[in-house]
Amino acid sequence: MFKIRSIKTCALAAALALALPSAYATDAAPAINAKLSLSHMKAQQTYDRFIVTYRNGTTESVDGNAATQNVRTAISHVGLDRATINSLGASQAAVSVGYVRKLAIGGHVLHTSRKLSTAEAGKLMAQIASDPAVAHVEPDVMMRLVRDVAATQTVGGTLKPQDMLTGAPNDGYYAQYQWHMQPVTASDAGSADVEKAWTVADGAGVTVAVLDTGITAHPDLDESLASAGYDFTSVALVSGRAADGRAAGGMDTGDWTTGTAYAECRDAGDSGEPSSWHGTHVSGTIAELTNNSTGMAGIAHSAHVLPVRVLGHCGGLTSDIADAITWASGGHVDGVPDNQNPAQVISMSLGGEGACSADDAFGVAIAGAISRGTTVVVAAGNSGEDVANASPASCPGVISVASNGITGKRAFYSNYGTGVTISAPGGGIYVNDASSGDEANPTGFVWSTINNGATVPATATYGGMAGTSQATPHVSGIVAMILGAEKDAGLTASTPAQIKDILTSTARAFPVAEDHPIGAGIVDAYAAVQKAVGGSNDGGGGDDGSNATALTANVTLAGQSGTAGSSTLYSIVVPAGAKNLSLRSFGGTGEVTLYAKAGTAPAADGSDADVVSARPGNTETAVFRTPATTTYYIRIVGVAAYSGLSILASYTM
Structure with missing residues (x-):
């Protein structure tokens, strides 16, 4: 399971205040620190990419050369332009800076000639922020997929015959595996009650952008927008391509980290992991083909998934993901053809540590997407920590999704806190959603489309995963159902704020006492869709005031x-x-x-x-x-x- 250790913002702020050049070490320090995004930095980590945003109206805001020169001057002021000997006696080369590109949200991405220690990066960022023309500075850090626990087996081959459930689709594996979509019962209290909602909506006419590892060919997935997607991974190490640069199409070519090529993004002693096919699994939960006598079912199975590859080997850069958010929601990104299929919903099962502010690259990009009418749904994270320490899950305006298991209990790995919007079935790992056990319980996982290739794509199959990554596409799919139902009814599409209200006001009460806050309740597809189109809220946990x-x-x-x-x-x-x-x-x-x-x-x-x-x-x-x-x-x-x-x-x- 992927786990991130938090670095306390206050400790870093104090360290950077001590590191400020003497000219800025007193009254100016609070103003400088206010421009710095410190919580994304980790002790013992190194940094060689930075996002610098200049104030509107300044020369640097529109001129990459001027921005580069300013950073070059900052490097000189903190003495990084000279070779030095560090505290361990090792030589440190002089630092120079190069320009990478301008982000769609306005910030500049710059690259230093060598990786800087946390202390060096802190000094440089503080010096950059001391310029009155600078609005914000943050490191361009690597985000990761929200690492899930995978079931030890996949399913494939001959389908096991199933007795048809009333109202259930005829997909062969549905009844056996997909508890998370079936009607709520005493033994399945954690379901999203999707099956009931299929009598009202299926997501037709809605596009959901999945910002993840991309998608693989699968007979149970609609790949009609696969070539219309885009690969925003811009660094060769991450993309797996021979050279830096982005590429058309949203296909997943693999994200394995085994082998010497990816040693730099593994911890010492870690041999790496095979390809996850994470984006394929998420996409299946949202919109897997349904009632086609094949495999499993998807929530908004008539919606279109637009695959946007932002994660590859080692993860994905903040700057690339920020541009992808803008592009997926219909905004313009220089160097990339405009998206001809703007998404009404963005689903992101990815993240890293640190609080997200409105001034961060994620915060600005998400605000732009919301202003274009796109609802942004984000996994709360699998670190068992307060979501306030996770980004982009803590960004203003997002729908942050925690995970519950089949019993309705918070999954032990799920992040929590007042910043969580709602919970959804992400799967428990052990019997009765316990936090430990002798072996994993596959019936409690979330099952969907996947591939069995260890590195590059091989055979399409079905597999189980557990994590907030799996809870998130449940909510994304239900948002698509809401928007599709409103379209079918001739209603004006709900705004992202209204979507959030519909979801939270119709959430089903938790059937157990949760140990931490994980939102308004368990997402209820049927109740949410009914409220959106003005129907009765039968079976939902929300209130319109009549039952006060x-x-x-x-x-x-x-x-x-x-x-x-x-x-x-x-x-x-x-x-x-x-x-x-x-x-x-x-x-x-x-x-x-x-x-x-x-x-x-x-x-x-x-x-x-x-x-x-x-x-x-x-x-x-x-x-x-x-x-x-x-x-x-x-x-x-x-x-x-x-x-x-x-x-x-x-x-x-």
Whole structure:
């Protein structure tokens, strides 16, 4: 399992503040640090690529030569232009800088002549940021696919005959393997309830861009947009091509790291891994051909997948992925033909460490995609850590997806935290979604299309994986179903913000007490599609306000309880002339967040709430000095399991 160790931003900030040239070591240091993206840096790592963004209107913002000269000057100011001897007695060559290209989002990518230590890179970045013309500096780091655990076997050959389930497709392996799409039952509480949603929508007319390793030829996949995709891996080591540069088409040629050619991207003693065929697996979950008497089923099986290769050997660079996000959503990228099939949904099961800010390359690229109407869905990560330390999963505006197993319990590997939007079936590895066991339980994995080649593509088959990488395409496929259903109904397509609200407000409550927050609940395909087209929300876990528990003014409602991630709605009718409306929760044990909104129920994630109260513990308050004459709604969300909670709404006349 791929695991990233976090480096604390505050520690790096302190180290870089100490490293600042004396001219900037006092009052200017906070302003300089504000321009630096430090959390993406790792101790004992080296860096030779940097993304430098200049302020609009400066010469450097439009002139690569001027930007290069400025960085060259910064190198001189910190003494890196001279050969030195490091603390271990080894000689360090003088550093020069070369220009790589300008990103679609406006930043410049520059390359140093040798790899810099964390300390050297920190000094250089701080010096670059000291220029008033500079808006932002970050290292151009390598992202990785969110490494999943693979089942030890694949399936193929003669299909095992299955008894048809009512409403189920006739794909031979569906009933046996794809629990994650089948109707919710007591023994399958973690399903996304996709089968029920197929009676309403199938994603027709929607394009989903899968930014991953690309796609391989498979008889159970629609490859009609494979050649229309693009390979954004620009470095030969990553792409596997003979020379640097990007290439047309979205095919996966392999991402193996075995052999001496890829030794530099392996840890000491690591012999490497075979090709993952990760993009093929993700693409199958989203849109595998369905009801064709072959293999397995896909969620939005009438949608089109646009494969965009951003990961290869050793991973994929931030700069390449940022350009791919822009291109996939219909934006222009210099040197690449414009995308003739702009995606309404981007699915990314990739990432690295560090918090994502709005000024980071990912943050800017994702904001651009959202502004073009594209919903961006990202895997929360498999490190068992707070998603706040993962990028792009923590970028503003994304739908960040955690993983649950067949029981509905958080998969032990899944990242968590208040930054997670929603959970989806990503697979448990051991029996009953335990965190350990004698051997893996293949029936709990997520199964989809794959290839059995160790390096280059060989035979198409089906395989199981478990990870937030597998949870993410469930949500991406359901978003495609929502958009397809709206199109079929003649409705205006929901915006990315509205899509997020639909998903969170219809999420099914977790059937178990989760140990950490992992979003509004388990994604429910049927409930989400029904809400999108104005149908009843039968079977969903969301609220439109009609099922809120009514409060009586100035009367305490005691004894309330809920699980981590649970969402409960209350309401109070406020008459004309009322003043000083106070909405409070208090008492009991556990921890909750309170969302309050006038007129309509707040979204399950509080994104449209009038007031958010998120103090530690159970004591939360929302006050409206001059409330409107309407119904006010209070949503209580369990940050952790809670019990004995009291709710009180009071006002004066």
